[in-house]
Amino acid sequence: MKHDNIERNVGILIILTMLAISAGGLVEIVPLFFIKETVEKVDGVHPYSPLELRGRDIYIREGCYLCHSQMIRPFRDEALRYGHYSLAAESKYDHPFQWGSKRTGPDLARVGGKYSNDWHTQHLTAPRSLVPQSVMPNYPWLVKTDLDYSDIQGRMKALRTTGVPYSISQAEYDKNVKEFGADVAKNLHIPDAEKNLLAQAQAGNYDTNPEKLTETDALVAYLQLLGTMVDFRKYDDDYFAKFR
Numbered sequence: 001m002k003h004d005n006i007e008r009n010v011g012i013l014i015i016l017t018m019l020a021i022s023a024g025g026l027v028e029i030v031p032l033f034f035i036k037e038t039v040e041k042v043d044g045v046h047p048y049s050p051l052e053l054r055g056r057d058i059y060i061r062e063g064c065y066l067c068h069s070q071m072i073r074p075f076r077d078e079a080l081r082y083g084h085y086s087l088a089a090e091s092k093y094d095h096p097f098q099w100g101s102k103r104t105g106p107d108l109a110r111v112g113g114k115y116s117n118d119w120h121t122q123h124l125t126a127p128r129s130l131v132p133q134s135v136m137p138n139y140p141w142l143v144k145t146d147l148d149y150s151d152i153q154g155r156m157k158a159l160r161t162t163g164v165p166y167s168i169s170q171a172e173y174d175k176n177v178k179e180f181g182a183d184v185a186k187n188l189h190i191p192d193a194e195k196n197l198l199a200q201a202q203a204g205n206y207d208t209n210p211e212k213l214t215e216t217d218a219l220v221a222y223l224q225l226l227g228t229m230v231d232f233r234k235y236d237d238d239y240f241a242k243f244r
């Protein structure tokens with residue numbers, strides 16, 4: 001009889017339904033706040049350098065995620081095609097993450113190191129010059145547009161608020177050296193962001209034109225990093241050894 005009353009009284013039904021849902025939600029969500037490491041720590045994973053970060057921003061601006069996922073699922077066919085399945089830790093500094101669900105083109109989670117910088121520059125400018133049946137759009141402006149990095153410090157500071165450990169003080173810098181090693185920590189220091197961005201672009205020559213710093217430099221630096229942070233040879237069991 002009581003249940004009958006609840007079902008006939010919309011107000012009470014809504015309130016009780018909400019209570020039931022919140023109890024379920026709390027049971028699922030609250031423990032995550034108390035587990036020290038919800039995402040397991042994995043050696044090698046580190047935040048993006050200023051240049052790679054700009055590249056990632058361009059990736060998002062151009063909507064590459066509309067055709068490319070960045071998450072290799074733990075299935076045999078995926079492992080055969082793309083490599084080791086993606087780990088949660090590998091996108092821990094991605095805000096927002098680029099997992100995606102649409103694969104008009106291949107997954108890009110491990111595209112780093114697969115092609116040369118030359119290949120990427122040419123492919124981004126005119127995909128069909130390399131892959132005649134490709135339906136990927138041309139992005140000819142990327143290699144012609146100078147990279148704007150004037151706001152790179154602001155971009156890094158914004159990510160700090162989400163927990164990415166870009167350093168501002170010497171103490172934070174030292175902490176990063178301990179955690180990521182000196183080479184990586186150098187690139188995470190906000191006061192030197194422009195200097196480091198220029199140095200990396202100069203050394204990497206990603207768009208194969210050393211004279212100019214273009215959007216292609218940043219985008220290719222980002223693409224070449226994807227999936228390369230974790231050295232899976234240290235972890236792989238025999239199963240994955242077959243695919244290498």
Ligand code: HEC
Pocket residue numbers: 059062063064065066067068104105106107108111114127128131133134135136137139219223
């Ligand atoms: C309309 C869908 C579409 C969009 C948008 C798109 N791509 Fe692609 N992409 C493809 C297709 C299809 C392929 C496979 C054929 C080829 O290699 O061109 C591909 C291939 C690639 C490859 C080679 C992957 C491999 O493993 O061989 C890279 C790298 C790539 N795209 C990067 C990008 C980037 C960066 C952007 C954004 C600037 C982008 N794509 C936007 C459809 C797209």
